[in-house]
Amino acid sequence: MINPKYGIFPSLLAASLIIGGCGSSSGTTAGTSGEAITLVSTTPVAAGEIDKVTWVLPNGEPTSLDPAKTGDYSANSVVTNMCESLLRLQPDFSTTAGLASAVEQKDAKTVVIKLRDGVTFWDGTAMTADDVVYSLNRNMDPKLASYSAHVFANVASIDKTGPLEVTVKFSVPDVQFIPDLAGVPGAIMEQAFTSKAGTGFGTPSKGVMCTGPFQFGSWQTGQKIELKRYDGYWDTAGKAKAATFDFVFVTDDSTITSALLAGEVDGIYGAPVSSLAALRRSTAGKLYFGPSTETVSLGPASAEGPAADARIRQALDLAIDKTTIVTSVLKGAGEPLKTFTPPLAWSGSPAKSIYDDGYAALPDTSKADLAAAKKLVAEAAPSRTALVIAAPAGNQALLQTATIAQAAAQQIGLTVTIKQLQPAEFAGLFYDPSLRAGIDFIATTGYLEVPGALYYAPGFVLKGAQFNWTGYEDPAVTASIIGAVSATDPAESATQYVAAQAIFGPAKLQITLAESYNRLFLGKRITGAPASFSYISTAWAAQVGAA
Structure with missing residues (x-):
């Protein structure tokens, strides 16, 4: 998503990627030093249980453990191991049953959720349809200001229709709603505990009450969050292998790298790009690269000025050599991408071939074409x-990206100034239009x-949508996107989407530069963690055990 998940934002993969089980690959690419x-x-399955695992959160301390306030790397990494969702996300970005044994699209405006029997919260209380209705409805409370509120924008009602059944009615059809239930929008918590905790829910003093393989242990502000294995977990095959997960x-970056190499911590997602060579050589553990939906991009920030003109966006896109971004910024751990929605996003869809063909048909601008770029500027x-x-101050990868864009722009007659903003100010750009004044990208x-x-x-192409900052509007795109959202047949939805993408893709509503592969480092004591970016919405820590 794009909020400061756009400062910590989403997207990508390459068309040739083949996703499968442990050892599956897309062939090879040139990494650091070639x-x-x-x-x-995936990584090799754990051989057994382990007493304790210590894991690094390189993006810092979460601000909350409330799923409604979960919207970045750190919070997702912790919360998804405690508060399970109705569906489960798999390493190939397909979904399977989770707390829901089935989710059925009864008609264009009705989804029925069948709940799994025998699930308990950590206090032993059985999960009911009332808990699910309460949890989903929380996201629609304007006072709570849930980060997942947009997922429920087309929802008319959420009601209990049986002891273990919930029915969701829509004012407008929305086929994206079901896959969204595999993420934090579908997370379930105990109604009684959450109501009693009030504004303290998700804080260090109150914690959370959910159904996952790990339960909240303690939160030492500024130091660590400790999770404890829940021995009454409903899925015996998925029981956590670690007794404690810190x-x-x-x-x-340097402190993280030293700790990993010394074995002082056991693992990390998002291993420092600057340390990839050292981590690959290390005997302290193993560095894995996995399929990802992460992107590096330049987002136009205004409906006025040069960035609002598609020709200027296209020119800047053509001026930047994407392979330079991959080699210089990502140290080889990535690849160019044609648009902001990556193939991994639809890899589990029955209409995958339609999406793949549509992506393949998009123009390839991975190599710079200065002559064409200059012509567009003229x-x-x-x-x-x-x-x-x-760019966010202190983020060397994004500062380097901006510097590469600056040099490319100069070659086509544009002058770029890089404005570094402190993290809080940078995050504000995604919520407050006034803060974007004077900023083009x-x-x-x-x-x-x-x-x-x-x-x-x-969110990018519809008039008035939250991330349509350039005022983009195209009747054909609007019609096709609405058609895609409304079509319950996967092939029809994919066909409509591809028709829209063929128009908005070349318009470069985001100048998507590259995919960043998932970077996972596991110390030699442990194994089992998924290597793909699917960890962002799954109870991945339960799989981590003794090597």
């Missing part, structure tokens, strides 16, 4: 050629946390 990179979606907050004849790119990263080609597009 080493071959093989993508895998998440520690370390944001300095045609646009912008009122000003001086542009501003905002935002250098950002992001990710999709659930499957579905429709996860991103409506």
Whole structure:
């Protein structure tokens, strides 16, 4: 999604990627210092249980453990191991049953959720349809301001229709709703506990009450969050292998690298790009690269000025050599991407071939074409050629991305100034239009946390949508996207989406530069964690055990 999940935002993958079980790969690419990179979606299954695992959160301490306030790497990494969702996300970004034994699209405006029997919260209380109705409805409470509120925008009602059945009615059909239930929008918590905790729910003093393989232990502010194995977990095959799982907050790349190499911590998602060579050589553990939905991009920030003109966006896109982003910024751990929605998003869809063909048909701008870029700038004849790119201070990868864009722009007659913003100020860009005044592009990263080609597009292409900052509007795109969202037949939905993408893709509503592969480092004591980016919405820590 794109909020400061766009400062910690979503997206990507390459068309040639083959996803499967342990050892599956897309072939090889050139990594740091030319080493071959093989993508895998899983790691070897754990041999047994382990007493304790210490895991690094490189993006810092979560602000809350309330699923409604979960919207970034750190919070997702912790919360999804405690508060399960109605569906489960698999390493290939397909979904299976979770707390719901089945989710059925009864008709265009009705979804019926059949709940699993025998599920208990950590206090031993049985999960009921009332808990599910309460949990889903929380996201629609404007006072709570849930990060997942957009998922429920087309929901008319959520009601208990049986002891273990919930029915969701829609004012407008929305086929993206079901896949969204595999992420935090579908997370379930105990109604009685949550209501009693009030605003303290998800805080260090109150914690949470959910059904997952790990239960809340303690939260030592500024130091760590401790999770304890829940021995009454309903899925005996998925019982946590670690008795205790500690998440520690370390944001300095050199400190993280030293701790990993010394065996002081056991693992990390998002291993520092600057340390990939050292981690690959290390005997302290193993570095894995997995399929991902993460992107690096430049987002146009205004409905006025040069960035609002598709020709200027296209020119800048053509001026930037995407392979330079991959080699210089990502150290080889990534690849160019044609648009903001990656193939991994639809890899589990029955209409996968339709999406794949549509993606393949998009123009390939991975190599710079300065002549074509200069021609577009001349045609646009912008009122000003001086542009501003905002980047978060201290984020070396995004600062380097902005610098590469700056150099490319200069070659086609545009002048770029890089404006560094402190993290809080940078995050505000995604919520407050006034803060975007004077800024043309935002250098950002992001990710999709659930499957579905429709996860991103409506927010960018529909008039008045939350991330349509350029005022983009095309009647054909609008009609096709609405058709895709409304079509309950997967093939029809995919066909409509591809028709829209053929138009909005070349318009570069985001200048998507590259996919960043998932980077997982496991110390030699442990194994079992998924290597793909699916960890962002799954109870991945339960799989981690003794090597």
